[in-house]
Amino acid sequence: MSLLGFRGGMDPRQNGVRSMSLPTIGSTSMIDLDLLVIQLANGLVIGMGYTLVAIGLTMVFGILGVLNFAHGEFFMLGAFVAYVFGELMGWPYVVSSVVAIVLVMAISFLFELISVRPFMERDPEMTLLSTFAASLILMNLVEVIWGNTPLPLNTPFSKPLDLLFLVLTAQRILILLVGAVGVILLGLFLKFTKMGKVIRATAQNKKASALVGINIKKVYRLTFAAGTGLAAIAGVLIAPLSNLYASMGQGMVLKGFVVVILGGLASVPGAILGGLTLGITEAIAAGYVSSAWKDVIGFSILIIILLLRPQGLMGRREA
Amino acid sequence: MNRAAGNRRNWTRFLGLVVALLLPIVFQDAYLRNILVIFGIYCLLALSLNIIVGYIGEVSLGHAAFFGLGGYASAILSKTVGFPVLLSIPSAVVISGILGLFIGYLALRLRGPYFAITTLAFAEIIRLIVTNWVDLTRGPLGFTQIPPLVLGIPGWFEFKVMSELRYYYFVLVLVGLVFLLIYNVVHSPTGRTFLAIREQEPLARSVGISPFRYRVLAFVISTMIAGLAGAAYAHFFRIISPDINMVYYSAIPLMMVMVGGRGTLLGPFLGALLFAVLPELFRTAGTIRMVFFASFLLATIVYMPEGIAVKIQTFIRDWETKKSPQELGDV
Numbered sequence: 001m002s003l004l005g006f007r008g009g010m011d012p013r014q015n016g017v018r019s020m021s022l023p024t025i026g027s028t029s030m031i032d033l034d035l036l037v038i039q040l041a042n043g044l045v046i047g048m049g050y051t052l053v054a055i056g057l058t059m060v061f062g063i064l065g066v067l068n069f070a071h072g073e074f075f076m077l078g079a080f081v082a083y084v085f086g087e088l089m090g091w092p093y094v095v096s097s098v099v100a101i102v103l104v105m106a107i108s109f110l111f112e113l114i115s116v117r118p119f120m121e122r123d124p125e126m127t128l129l130s131t132f133a134a135s136l137i138l139m140n141l142v143e144v145i146w147g148n149t150p151l152p153l154n155t156p157f158s159k160p161l162d163l164l165f166l167v168l169t170a171q172r173i174l175i176l177l178v179g180a181v182g183v184i185l186l187g188l189f190l191k192f193t194k195m196g197k198v199i200r201a202t203a204q205n206k207k208a209s210a211l212v213g214i215n216i217k218k219v220y221r222l223t224f225a226a227g228t229g230l231a232a233i234a235g236v237l238i239a240p241l242s243n244l245y246a247s248m249g250q251g252m253v254l255k256g257f258v259v260v261i262l263g264g265l266a267s268v269p270g271a272i273l274g275g276l277t278l279g280i281t282e283a284i285a286a287g288y289v290s291s292a293w294k295d296v297i298g299f300s301i302l303i304i305i306l307l308l309r310p311q312g313l314m315g316r317r318e319a
Numbered sequence: 320m321n322r323a324a325g326n327r328r329n330w331t332r333f334l335g336l337v338v339a340l341l342l343p344i345v346f347q348d349a350y351l352r353n354i355l356v357i358f359g360i361y362c363l364l365a366l367s368l369n370i371i372v373g374y375i376g377e378v379s380l381g382h383a384a385f386f387g388l389g390g391y392a393s394a395i396l397s398k399t400v401g402f403p404v405l406l407s408i409p410s411a412v413v414i415s416g417i418l419g420l421f422i423g424y425l426a427l428r429l430r431g432p433y434f435a436i437t438t439l440a441f442a443e444i445i446r447l448i449v450t451n452w453v454d455l456t457r458g459p460l461g462f463t464q465i466p467p468l469v470l471g472i473p474g475w476f477e478f479k480v481m482s483e484l485r486y487y488y489f490v491l492v493l494v495g496l497v498f499l500l501i502y503n504v505v506h507s508p509t510g511r512t513f514l515a516i517r518e519q520e521p522l523a524r525s526v527g528i529s530p531f532r533y534r535v536l537a538f539v540i541s542t543m544i545a546g547l548a549g550a551a552y553a554h555f556f557r558i559i560s561p562d563i564n565m566v567y568y569s570a571i572p573l574m575m576v577m578v579g580g581r582g583t584l585l586g587p588f589l590g591a592l593l594f595a596v597l598p599e600l601f602r603t604a605g606t607i608r609m610v611f612f613a614s615f616l617l618a619t620i621v622y623m624p625e626g627i628a629v630k631i632q633t634f635i636r637d638w639e640t641k642k643s644p645q646e647l648g649d650v
Contacts, residue, residue: 067432069380120619126620128378128432129577131622136570136613144607178420252565254443257436299440299447306437308426 003134030172036257037166039287040280045172045241047279048179050262052288053252054259054271055186062266063223065128066116071137074228078104078235079244080142083153093155097236105225110226133218135249150243158240177235182233183272186226192270199223203266227302252296258302331635343487344479352483359490360551364568365545365575365587366497366555372573373504376517376538377427377434381442383568385542389415389549391449391456392557397466397554404468408550416539418445423538427531439475439569446564468554486555487522493551497544502584504540513537545559567609574612578619580628588626 009033053075060068078100087098115134120124157170190196202209202219210216231252248308259278263270285294343352364386371379386612393411396402402410426437449456466580468480469487515523516530525532555560571594579590594612601608619626 030503067436115617125431126624129573129620130617132380132570132573133613133617137610137617140496140609140613142607148606171343224400247595257440261436293447296447297446303425303437303444304435304439306429 005191027312034166035287036284039283041166041168041172042282044276045112045175045279045282046238046283047167047199047276048175049238049275050197050233050255050259050279051275052179052182052237052273053063053256054263054275055183055268055307056230057253057256058260058263058266058268059199059223059227061260063199064116064127064220065124066131067257068227069115069128069131069136069253070111070115071131071231072249072251074104074108074231074249075235075238075252076142076244076246076249077107077138077154077230079239079248080146081232082236083146083151083244086153087151093240093263094300095156096234100236101232105229108224108228109221111228113223116220116224117217135253135254139249148243148246149259152283153236153239153244154239170242171237178233178237182230186230187268196223211249211298255298258298261302261305329390339491342486349483352487352597354599355487356483356490356555356590359487359494360548361571361575361595362494362588363490363497363544363548363551364572365591366494366501367541367577368572369545369581369583369587370501370537370541371577372519372576373586374428374510374513374517375534376556378432378573379438380435380566380569380573381438381440381445382564382572383564384438384442384445384543385415385419385545385553386549386568386572387449388418388445389546390553390563391462391549392546393464393550394462394553394559395455398462398464404466404554405470408468408547408554411550412543412546415549416543419539419542419546420535422534423542423593427534431535442564442566442569444622449564454629456561459561461562462560463558464551465553465557467557490551490555493547498584500540505584509533509536519626522527522625551647570613574616574635577616580632582627583626583628583632585632586626586628589631 004264025201026258053071056074057071060066060071081100081103082093082096083100086093089096091099103305111134115130116127120131148221155171157174160167161173198209198214199219199222201212202214202216209219232314255278259271259274261274263272263274264279278301281299281301282294285297290299342355346352346355364382367385368379371377371382389411392414393404393407396407397404397408400407402435422438422441426434426441429437448457452458468486469476470480480486490568505513512523512528512533516528516533520530537617551565552563576587577587577590578593580586597612598608601611624632
């Protein structure tokens with residue numbers, strides 16, 4: 001069928017035809033529209049997860065100039081801590097999730113202290129390697145403790161809800177709601193609170209901020225806490241949709257990079273737009289091409305954007 | 320520097336070679352010889368990545384792509400297509416180099432973290448292709464019973480390089496050739512150009528050097544060596560699966576180079592020795608050994624950013640340039 005023998009060909013039209021011929025009820029155009037709506041909704045849900053992860057990445061880059069290769073591990077840790085409290089100790093999902101988010105933020109203090117701070121003054125380029133090492137430590141530590149069999153995380157919000165056009169589980173709607181609320185709260189925090197202003201000032205000019213008496217180290221800690229907290233929120237929300245496994249953070253941080261590059265580094269609105277775009281693109285690709293190849297599309301986008309527009313789709317070229 | 324120092328340096332090198340030749344005779348055990356072969360393959364891998372990290376000065380997080388590609392290319396060519404292994408290994412090297420040219424040409428336009436992310440993304444794409452292109456790579460199953468290396472002319476004189484002992488000497492020859500290649504490049508005008516670009520790019524540019532071209536050249540050489548390491552791996556273990564493309568094989572050479580000492584000739588060997596022996600010591604520990612390694616890497620970049628080799632090299636240099644008692648008497 002296909003020249004190179006790819007499984008699940010690369011031509012979307014071919015697969016479209018195939019998937020249309022499977023269900024026999026209704027007209028083909030109706031089914032196609034249903035698939036599109038479902039994939040759009042799924043893409044939006046996953047994209048919200050990407051957004052939450054990417055905002056942390058982009059904030060840390062904007063304020064510290066550090067690309068945190070360990071950021072995905074906080075997504076993973078959020079899910080695993082929630083698993084410990086929720087599944088092993090039997091706490092309610094919401095309670096264990098909140099505990100997980102707080103604990104992950106606490107772990108991020110330790111992470112910042114060990115693998116970021118020693119390099120900030122001496123050799124910031126080294127954080128590339130130090131955060132990569134920290135990522136390997138965290139991921140393998142979790143695998144040592146919980147093994148490599150995928151674990152479940154149950155949620156009380158598993159009931160399917162019948163919306164006007166489609167049926168979605170409550171968990172998916174929760175992701176959209178919590179994600180939107182989280183993003184809006186972060187925006188308000190950065191815009192109107194004193195601490196938010198301090199963070200924005202530091203992002204603009206580190207030296208000048210230090211000169212007017214801002215405690216830069218405190219800003220760093222706070223940035224990590226906020227960023228990893230959002231990643232942990234994504235972790236506890238997304239994990240019930242599939243399973244938990246130790247390497248889930250590695251895949252996520254790569255997606256986070258795609259989003260951050262897509263939206264322009266150090267841009268929070270860019271991360272939101274990039275996250276949703278990537279989620280929807282992947283879902284459409286999974287629906288019409290093949291789910292095995294959807295990740296290839298994301299990484300190809302990353303490489304193409306880096307080469308053509310290193311400042312991202314939303315970012316401005318630096319002077 | 321005087322003649323005595325030169326003699327001593329030659330002695331250190333000669334001693335190194337003798338030790339390398341005698342190692343498998345000292346270690347008769349098949350298991351220990353197995354580790355020696357792994358050590359040799361790791362040497363190739365570390366020497367290869369050291370070109371990117373040490374001489375181009377960029378961190379590649381996707382070296383597993385070329386290691387895996389070399390292994391798969393040689394396995395497919397020898398098993399599916401039916402090439403003799405003596406031909407499939409060089410073909411794999413060339414294929415790795417072509418991919419290296421493509422990726423390097425694109426990625427080397429970027430610097431620092433952007434370069435690292437791009438290499439990581441390329442490696443992921445290659446891993447996904449290897450896992451999903453089932454018709455060619457047999458997907459997650461991988462290949463078993465990959466043909467062994469046979470030297471000589473088919474049907475007339477054949478010499479199977481299958482035992483650990485023979486394979487060790489084969490890998491040793493490869494390591495020797497690669498080392499000579501890198502040594503000569505580093506000590507040639509090209510090598511000095513690499514260093515000039517790494518240390519002072521604007522200045523290098525101002526005297527008419529095109530940094531990009533040299534960086535791509537170095538990248539291609541590096542990826543060819545990584546492909547060679549992968550092919551050597553495939554025909555030794557004679558099994559290959561998409562695992563060879565995982566982050567582990569990008570992380571391990573990076574650790575070898577950083578801990579051993581980037582940008583040095585000795586560093587990759589030390590790093591390879593460390594990471595060939597340590598996993599065996601921690602064999603029963605399973606996954607936790609990766610936790611140790613990564614902590615080790617973190618500690619190295621905090622406390623000894625130049626790596627072990629620089630420490631040892633200063634020690635050896637002191638010994639090499641130390642004046643002999645007679646010379647001291649003359650003064």
